[in-house]
Amino acid sequence: MLGYHHIEEKDLVDHHQCRLGTWYREVKGNPSISSLPAFQQLEEPHCRFHDIVREIYQLVRAGRQQEAEAAFLSLEDISALVLQKLDDLANCIR
Template structure:
């Protein structure tokens, strides 16, 4: 009985945290739209947050809070970071070694997100959790590279 109550409380708390994070994400999106032109350091900070939030979305999918289909997971060229990497705006960073190291882990984040969503759709939560762990490591690598680019660009 106590375990059931604890489980119920944990789910309600988790849902509350998820709901608050969704509200904060809406505020974040509105603020990004209001800012006309960001400097390189600022956009790189934005991209770091984007990828941390993407990992958070997959985590919430596994918990059952986020409803995400594998078909909704884009590739590494479609996200905000990917569009920047492919654009002229990234020209000043393109020749840096860190920039060249970015593609592999960035691509991996998106591929693993899709794999986790597929595993979740198939009801294989354990596999989705294992994929999320690998995705988190790739995401951390993306963030580390973006930190280097912030210092160099």
């Protein structure tokens, strides 16, 4: 968005392809973790995070900088929620 890095659309992964998504799928088969509310509440904001990243990418490519900046604020909020769910999950497991 700021022009520091060049990203191709093919470099944008979805919530299944990223490292968190890979881990999430692997742990989904472990009922001692997958039954925890924090784990169950993680998938939706994680998916939304990737949707917003793709939206920002498309807005920037279309030259719609103000809309991209507004979407970036949403990305910050959803990132905080994903991190909170991960913290909640870590606290449940300890």
